[in-house]
Amino acid sequence: MSLPKEKLLRAYRQMKTIREFEERAHAEIMNGQIAGFTHLYTGQEANAVGVCEHLDNDDTIISTHRGHGHCIAKGADVIGMMKELFGSSEGLCKGKGGSMHVADMEKGILGANGIVAGGPPISVGAALAARIRKNGRVAVSFSGDGSVNQGTCFEAMNLAVVLKVPAVFVIENNYYSEHTNISYAVGCDDLKARTEGFGFPVFVADGADFFSVYEAAGKAIEHARAGNGPAGVFAETGRFHGHFVGDPQTYRAEGELDDLRENSCCLKNFRTTMQASGELSMEELDAIDAEVMTLIEESVSAAKAAARPTPEQVTEDVYINYSGQASA
Numbered sequence: 188m189s190l191p192k193e194k195l196l197r198a199y200r201q202m203k204t205i206r207e208f209e210e211r212a213h214a215e216i217m218n219g220q221i222a223g224f225t226h227l228y229t230g231q232e233a234n235a236v237g238v239c240e241h242l243d244n245d246d247t248i249i250s251t252h253r254g255h256g257h258c259i260a261k262g263a264d265v266i267g268m269m270k271e272l273f274g275s276s277e278g279l280c281k282g283k284g285g286s287m288h289v290a291d292m293e294k295g296i297l298g299a300n301g302i303v304a305g306g307p308p309i310s311v312g313a314a315l316a317a318r319i320r321k322n323g324r325v326a327v328s329f330s331g332d333g334s335v336n337q338g339t340c341f342e343a344m345n346l347a348v349v350l351k352v353p354a355v356f357v358i359e360n361n362y363y364s365e366h367t368n369i370s371y372a373v374g375c376d377d378l379k380a381r382t383e384g385f386g387f388p389v390f391v392a393d394g395a396d397f398f399s400v401y402e403a404a405g406k407a408i409e410h411a412r413a414g415n416g417p418a419g420v421f422a423e424t425g426r427f428h429g430h431f432v433g434d435p436q437t438y439r440a441e442g443e444l445d446d447l448r449e450n451s452c453c454l455k456n457f458r459t460t461m462q463a464s465g466e467l468s469m470e471e472l473d474a475i476d477a478e479v480m481t482l483i484e485e486s487v488s489a490a491k492a493a494a495r496p497t498p499e500q501v502t503e504d505v506y507i508n509y510s511g512q513a514s515a
């Protein structure tokens with residue numbers, strides 16, 4: 188698959204930004220600088236970027252508890268996100284969302300979501316709004332292998348077909364739901380066929396390969412945008428950290444993590460593909476690496492220096508009245 192150079196550079200930059208954001212967040216959590224429960228997306232970057240590179244600003248995404256990567260890929264401001272993780276009132280959600288509830292309506296980011304399979308129904312609502320308004324938007328939900336046996340996921344998939352709405356269900360199979368392997372949790376061994384049973388096409392991707400995800404997501408999004416109803420993407424992927432930061436990961440096989448980092452790294456795979464095709468030089472990619480490291484450093488310094496909420500601000504935006512006036 189051949190893409191314009193600008194697009195290639197951007198895709199790599201986005202994946203690298205997610206990787207370094209997550210690795211730095213990990214370090215800052217371990218240092219005690221970031222409070223709260225955090226799930227890192229390291230290893231899965233190609234999925235978020237391969238999908239979001241097809242989306243416009245006004246298309247919507249809904250994410251999961253492992254949502255930093257989806258938000259960055261959809262265009263969330265990295266400094267605003269780091270401030271959010273640090274609980275600053277200057278954060279994207281004034282420090283009240285934190286890691287698991289980053290949102291930015293201006294960017295079509297309807298929010299990360301702590302409820303497993305809470306996203307698919309929301310994306311059907313967003314897709315129905317797009318269909319009624321005839322604005323050509325698509326609504327993407329990202330969810331994990333742990334979401335696929337949830338009733339909300341089934342209901343959303345069925346309703347999307349019935350209403351023929353432009354919803355795209357992206358399922359990232361990282362083989363674990365918390366500490367339980369998919370082989371134990373899912374009763375059938377052909378999830379693609381089971382999902383297609385709802386009545387929409389599902390495109391399969393290698394989640395460690397940006398180009399594979401980009402191609403599969405392109406077909407699914409084109410299908411939905413053209414008014415043919417929902418579509419799905421199934422990507423096999425791997426998370427390089429535990430379920431949450433601090434997870435001792437005793438359920439992993441020996442050598443599993445080393446193998447993942449060595450053989451399922453989307454950044455390494457991207458570099459290998461570029462080296463073989465000659466479309467980008469390693470120097471160009473190194474320059475992006477350096478710029479990303481500077482941005483991440485800047486985001487942490489800004490987050491550490493940023494204001495913390497005052498006692499008065501803590502109770503702002505807690506309730507809303509439906510005449511449109513926020514109340515304390």
Ligand SMILES: Cc1ncc(C[n+]2csc(CCOP(=O)(O)OP(=O)(O)O)c2C)c(N)n1
Pocket residue numbers: 251252253301302303304330331332333334361363364365430
């Ligand atoms: C409805 C619901 N049930 C259980 C949980 C607890 N929980 C949080 S994350 C998680 C596992 C999700 O696995 P998966 O969907 O594969 O996503 P991953 O963590 O692998 O990204 C569970 C069971 C929850 N948050 N919501």
Ligand SMILES: [Mg+2]
Pocket residue numbers: 331332333359360361362363364365
């Ligand atoms: Mg999973």
